[in-house]
Amino acid sequence: MDFLRPASWEEALAAKAEHPTAVPIAGGTDVMVEINFDHRRPEYLLDLNRIGDLYEWEVGEESVRLGASVPYTRIMENLRAELPGLALASHTVASPQIRNRGGVGGNLGTASPAGDAHPALLAAGAEVEVESVRGSRRIPIDEFYTGVKRNALAADELIRAVHVKKADGPQQFSKVGTRNAMVIAVCAFGIALHPETRTVRTGIGSAAPTPVRARAAEEFLDAALEEGGFWDNGKIITPSVAKQFAELCSAACNPIDDVRGTASYRRHAVGVMARRTLTWTWESYRGTRRTSEGAA
Amino acid sequence: MRVNFTVNGRPQEADDVWEGESLLYVLRERLGLPGSKNACEQGECGSCTVRLDGVPVCSCLVAAGQVQGREVVTVEGLADYAKQRAEGGCATGACGSAGTSLDEAKGWQAKGDSQTGEGGELSPIQQAFMDAGAVQCGFCTPGLLVAADEMLERNPNPTDADIREALSGNLCRCTGYEKIMDAVRLAAARQSEGV
């Protein structure tokens, strides 16, 4: 095994081009488990810890450019206002020790259907900035997950950053597990209200071969909210609307039975989380509407 | 490969390190510092917790090559680290002569009267663990000490929820955690009284 230690992003891209089989290692919280248990013996490890750029984030007008290696701890501490869904999801990852090392770049690299960043990224709307010596491109998050633990990266590409839309409305993240820490999701659900475009986006984790959005549920809800004038009148969401939204979210799942839970439990739990998180976010939207009206 | 890094304030060099090796392995097997424990090698138990550039991490999940040029504090250096901190000094070794040598660290043991703590050489969190009876088999203790000490550095007046959260990555199979909670509360109370 060789340990490659590029000191800059350009050196890292050159190393990856020269050795496409090299396995990048950022926080190591996925890679080292595989090596410790002899599940993986890469020819080359490509250490990304020396590339300072990957640990930085910038808050722009529309979105946050989040360096690939920014640890979850930093996201929780610094980006709660801009990226509330991702900050909540980050807080549910493993333990403080793991959150101090692991980040979204590694979560995307592993592309596990159970990765907690994914539902939040899908719901907020995001693009993954990837680069190789051939050039740079941005992959919309909806096109990033291509199969179980597979993603759209080419062999010579590295993830540089994730551009996540800044929240324009309330967001929530919910996860089912046996404990409040150190738990891989049985299933998870992310939701983001986008009052500016009058749309709602979702993300489902651990209930299909890849992280997915519940598109039919989103379309149904967008239409129902529009039709009822809900965005303007700020009324309580009709229980029948919430119920149908939840059912459509369940229907978007394509889960399996495994040690963590059965397929039917996952479908059921996603529906419950969908209804609850819709209620929470909508109540919060109504609250902010009332305050801004009161102020006017 | 060779890895040069700072351990408990002193520069160290590890030779013949396999590229896939963890920091935990280097500490225990190459530098002879078995304080950090290996219980799972998959980040689940926290018994291997050390500070890497000040940040608590599972040393079993850090590749040895990643610590080149960086600073590690293990449980063997905790007493000295806490002492330096209390004196307003620098405990990481970045500023010179402080720190715990490898021989001192290898031979480290709780000195003095373990009941009264007289004779010192324990960090306040270590003393509190002993006083509160928070140690049974002791396997989880080093990781808990490092994690708890870091929390008290950041958050001198933690709520119970803060303590539980900060220690949520450390498993203990013996104590049922209540005495560990007591120990951390005790250390926090003593810290705020300045004793």
Ligand SMILES: Cc1cc2nc3c(=O)[nH]c(=O)nc-3n(C[C@H](O)[C@H](O)[C@H](O)COP(=O)(O)OP(=O)(O)OC[C@H]3O[C@@H](n4cnc5c(N)ncnc54)[C@H](O)[C@@H]3O)c2cc1C
């Ligand atoms: C005990 C434990 C509990 C965990 N619990 C959770 C949990 O609750 N939720 C959760 O989502 N995850 C969990 N994980 C998994 C892991 O912590 C996350 O997936 C984390 O986000 C990985 O980030 P990392 O930087 O450590 O990745 P690494 O292990 O360094 O890398 C992961 C993968 O991404 C690739 N990679 C990393 N950076 C890049 C890059 N810039 N460009 C291209 N490829 C890259 C690597 O080659 C590798 O394939 C847990 C892990 C452990 C050990």
Ligand code: FES
């Ligand atoms: S040995 Fe590292 S977390 Fe268990």
Ligand code: FES
């Ligand atoms: S005292 Fe035995 S595991 Fe904690």
